Amino acid sequence: xxVYITTxxxxxxxxxxxxxxxxxxxxDAKVEEVSNITSVIEYQYGGYMRPQYGSITFIPTLFKxxxxxxxxxxxxxxxxxxxxxxxxxxxxxxxxxxxxxEIISYNAIGTAKQDYDSDNSFSGTLIDMFNWACxxxxxxxxxxxxxxxxxxxxxxxxxxxxxxxxxxxxxASAYFSHYFYIEGNTLYLIDMFANTGSKxxxxxxxxxxSYQSSxxxxxxxxxxxSILGSTPSGHQIDIDPWHTAQxxxxxxxxxxxxxxxxxxxxxxxxxxxxxxxxxxxxxxxxQSMIGDTTTTFIVTKINFNISVxxxxxxxxxxxxxxxx
Amino acid sequence: xxxxxxxxxxxxxxxTNVSASSINPNFPIDNMLDEHPKMLFKSNxxxxxxxxxxxxxxxxxxxxxxTNATSINITSLDFANGEWFAGNEWFAGNEWFAxxxxxxxxxxxxxGENNTMGITFNAIESNKSVELVFSNVDxxxxxxxxxxxxxxxxxxxxxxxxxxxxxDYSILKPLSxxxxxxxxxxxxxxxxxxxxxxxxxxxxxxxxxxxxYGLKSMPWIxxxxxxxxxxxxxxxxxxxxxxxxxxxxxxxxxxxIIEVL
Numbered sequence: 001x002x003v004y005i006t007t008x009x010x011x012x013x014x015x016x017x018x019x020x021x022x023x024x025x026x027x028d029a030k031v032e033e034v035s036n037i038t039s040v041i042e043y044q045y046g047g048y049m050r051p052q053y054g055s056i057t058f059i060p061t062l063f064k065x066x067x068x069x070x071x072x073x074x075x076x077x078x079x080x081x082x083x084x085x086x087x088x089x090x091x092x093x094x095x096x097x098x099x100x101x102e103i104i105s106y107n108a109i110g111t112a113k114q115d116y117d118s119d120n121s122f123s124g125t126l127i128d129m130f131n132w133a134c135x136x137x138x139x140x141x142x143x144x145x146x147x148x149x150x151x152x153x154x155x156x157x158x159x160x161x162x163x164x165x166x167x168x169x170x171x172a173s174a175y176f177s178h179y180f181y182i183e184g185n186t187l188y189l190i191d192m193f194a195n196t197g198s199k200x201x202x203x204x205x206x207x208x209x210s211y212q213s214s215x216x217x218x219x220x221x222x223x224x225x226s227i228l229g230s231t232p233s234g235h236q237i238d239i240d241p242w243h244t245a246q247x248x249x250x251x252x253x254x255x256x257x258x259x260x261x262x263x264x265x266x267x268x269x270x271x272x273x274x275x276x277x278x279x280x281x282x283x284x285x286x287q288s289m290i291g292d293t294t295t296t297f298i299v300t301k302i303n304f305n306i307s308v309x310x311x312x313x314x315x316x317x318x319x320x321x322x323x324x
Numbered sequence: 325x326x327x328x329x330x331x332x333x334x335x336x337x338x339x340t341n342v343s344a345s346s347i348n349p350n351f352p353i354d355n356m357l358d359e360h361p362k363m364l365f366k367s368n369x370x371x372x373x374x375x376x377x378x379x380x381x382x383x384x385x386x387x388x389x390x391t392n393a394t395s396i397n398i399t400s401l402d403f404a405n406g407e408w409f410a411g412n413e414w415f416a417g418n419e420w421f422a423x424x425x426x427x428x429x430x431x432x433x434x435x436g437e438n439n440t441m442g443i444t445f446n447a448i449e450s451n452k453s454v455e456l457v458f459s460n461v462d463x464x465x466x467x468x469x470x471x472x473x474x475x476x477x478x479x480x481x482x483x484x485x486x487x488x489x490x491x492d493y494s495i496l497k498p499l500s501x502x503x504x505x506x507x508x509x510x511x512x513x514x515x516x517x518x519x520x521x522x523x524x525x526x527x528x529x530x531x532x533x534x535x536x537y538g539l540k541s542m543p544w545i546x547x548x549x550x551x552x553x554x555x556x557x558x559x560x561x562x563x564x565x566x567x568x569x570x571x572x573x574x575x576x577x578x579x580x581i582i583e584v585l
Contacts, residue, residue, distance in 0.1 A: 015350075019509060020362035020585060022467070025350045028363060029585065203501035270497065270505035288500045310495055311507070 001079055001272045003306050004086050005031055005056070007094075008074040009066050016062060018308050023083035030062040032103055034306040037077060037090055039181070039278055041300040044215075044318065045259035046192050047174035048166060049181035049278055053092045053108025054304075060104050069104050071096050079274045079304075087274040089304060115139055115165045122159075122242075125152035126176050130189050133165050141187040147194040147279070148178060153252065156243045175222075175242040177255035179300070181278060192259060192298065196279035205270055209286055211295075211321060212264035220253045227253045230261055262318035265297045269313045276315060278302060285324065295321040330481035330519055331579055332444065332545040334387065335537045338380045338474045341453075345374040351467070359541040361390040361469035361558045362510075362585045373458040373466040379473040381450045387543040388441040389558045390469025393458035396441055439469075442545055442556040444476060470558055472543050477528050479519045479577065486517030486548050488555075491582065512583035514562060515546050515555070519577045526567055526575035534565035541584045559583040 002021050007014045014028070021027035036054030041047055056075055063069045073094050080086025094106035115138050122129050127145055134141040145152075153176040159168065173180055177192040190196060217229030223241030227250055239256065243249055267284070269276075276282065276299060283296045297319020305312040342353050344367065351366035367373040373393075379386065388396065454473075458466045491514060495507040521529070541560045562580040569575055 020360065022351070022362075022364045022366070026355060026364055026366075029360070204499055204503055204505075206500055207497060207505075208500050270499055271495075271507060286500060288502075309493065 001081060001274065001311075002027075002086075003031070003034070003272070003311070004078040004080070004083055005034070006076045006078075007056075007058075007062070009063065010070055014062060016058070018306055018311070021083075025083065027083075028062075029308075030059045031306070032057040032059055032308060034077065034304065037108070037304040037306075039302045040316075041179045041278070042170050043174040044300070045174055045256040046177050046179045048170035049179055050170075051090055051092075051110055053090055053094075053110055055097060055105055055107045056094060057103050057105040060099075060102070063104055069096055069099055069106075073106060075106070075108065079272050089274075116162050117159075117165050117168065118162050119160055120158075120163075122155045122157045122172075125154055126172060126178060127152040127189065129155055129172055130169065130180070130187070133169055134187055138165060139187070141182060141185055144186050144188045147188070147190040147196055149176075149191040149194070154243060154248055156245070156248075157241075171240065172242050175239065175252055175256075177252070177259060179279070190279050192255070194279065195281040195298070197277065197281070199276055199280050199282045201267075201269075201282060201284040203285065203287060205273075206284065207268045207270060208288060209265065209267050209284075212266070214261045214263050214318075217257065217260060220257055222249050222253055225249045225253075227257065229257060259318055262297070263295075263321055264316065265295055265319050265321075266314060266316045269315065272304065272306070272311050272313045276302070276313075282315065282317070282319075292324050293321050294324050295319050330479045330547055331581075332385075332476055332478035333533060334385050334472060334474045334476045334543050335533055335540065336474050336542075337472045338383060339377050339471055340380065341376070341378040342471065343376050346371070348465075356468045356471045359470075359558075360585060364390070364467040364469055365471075367458075367466040370460075370463040370465055375456045375458065375468070375471065377454055377456075377471060377473070379448060379452050379454055382447050382475050383452070383473045384444055384447045384476045385473060385543070386441075386443045386445075386454065387470065387472040387556070387558075388456075388468060389472070389543070389556075390439050390467075391441070391458060392439060392460055392464055392467050394461040395459045397457040397459070398454065440556045440558075442543065444545075447475065470543075477533050478545075479521050479525055479529060479579075481547055482515075482517035482519055482579075483576075486515065489514050489516075493585075510585050512559075512585065513555070513557060514559075514580070514582040515557075516562070516578075516580040519579060520570075521575055521577055522573065523575055526577055529577055529579070530565055530567055534561060538564070544581050546581065557581070557583045 003017050005016050015025040016030040017027040018031045020029045034056050038052040041049050075094050076091040077089045078086035092108035092110050094108045097105040097107045134143040180189045216231035216234030218234040219236040220227050222239045225246050280299045286293050297317040299315050299317045301316035303314040346367040346369045348366040348368040355363045356365035490511050492511045494509045497505050539560045544559050546555045559581045562582040566578045567575045
């Protein structure tokens, strides 16, 4: 699996990587490090899969004809076994950060569209709200609800003042245990409990794994209604409601509780695997501990770090571990 | 030219007017003139590739690094002094070496290791055009990492104790079950040892190579005392050359070279 980074500097494309690769193009070894390219769902129980692009550090000779380095460049990062088969991790505008005689570093800042809304009331369903937001007069995305819940949860919410639409969508979708991500011109709305693809890993696929026990929650409250958590001495959680009826709120809180009361699994894969995506249900067996276990979790975070001497991919999500 | 090259280098590529019969625009001619053997020039066809270049007056060597050619036919290298003749051809194997005056085939090395060709000869007196025809027996598209010609500096053999070692840039990490994940990447060679030389050669290596060009990448030919072992690498000094003044006629030069990618 190789890394292909197309970087546009002053309108000229450069094909670079952390190693020399000759494929359709000659990929020059001009990348010192790509750190913390991360896709992560905003809340533990759903919301916007907000890309956190991290930074890209180049070897200065990439800028020998463009020095001092320009304030912004564009970069597209793909991984794959071949150039034509590589899958895109991110495409981003990059803003100049630190540079010195040894490195030139850029911070990737994304290219997401943004719009705002004022003094609005929402009724109908979560999908109705997303359809409204994706309209050509607002975010102008095609909405994909293939993996959204059916029927879609009902919404009843009045907002005042100015609000960023993506932030509203993030809050609303999280409240009803959905998440969404944007790829190209399509916005994908997905149920947190949907399985967008089952992946099985063996112990040859990952480095030693860590398990973080679930959150200790005593009470989940929203809009004046509450449900009990599983740990009476745990902490309380209060979430802004996106409905006014008790049954709708309690139903939403039950789903949030299910997400939060699962263990947090952090798995570092042996190598970059472009076959695993956010929302995939990953199952793996761990025979390295005092007892053998099987764990199944939904991937809610993927983190990439690529340097001249290492390539790391870390996936994270909440799941259940059982003995075998 | 000594009959017993120990360590030879060509600090500066002075090749000019390079053209090729076929060029993949994604792998331009500049790629064979830069100082990274893995930055490839590529032809755009599966036919033989003809590369034409000019070696300037004073050139004493011609190197090719990282080519997939299985034979290179130098068709128009025609030196006025008669020390070379047209039509010399190297077949098979992946590594060639010839030292002028040619004693083909006894001077041809075929280690098959490094896809490299290196030739040294008496300095040419005026600019010479050279035409090289690259062929691949399987009709693969020809690629070339480095095309290099220029002047040379050289020393006697390394003294006993010359060492070869390797640096592995692969990725190695332990897996959950104790097995190892290993991604093979490039492994380069390094050579180190001491040369016993006259003050004149010491001056050349210390001043005309090490101080003037620092750790710049360049072609190296390295021999040990057994003439059957001879390496042609594209590398750089791993550290500046150092010397010990033994007496008024002898210096020990410590030369430590590492291959580059």
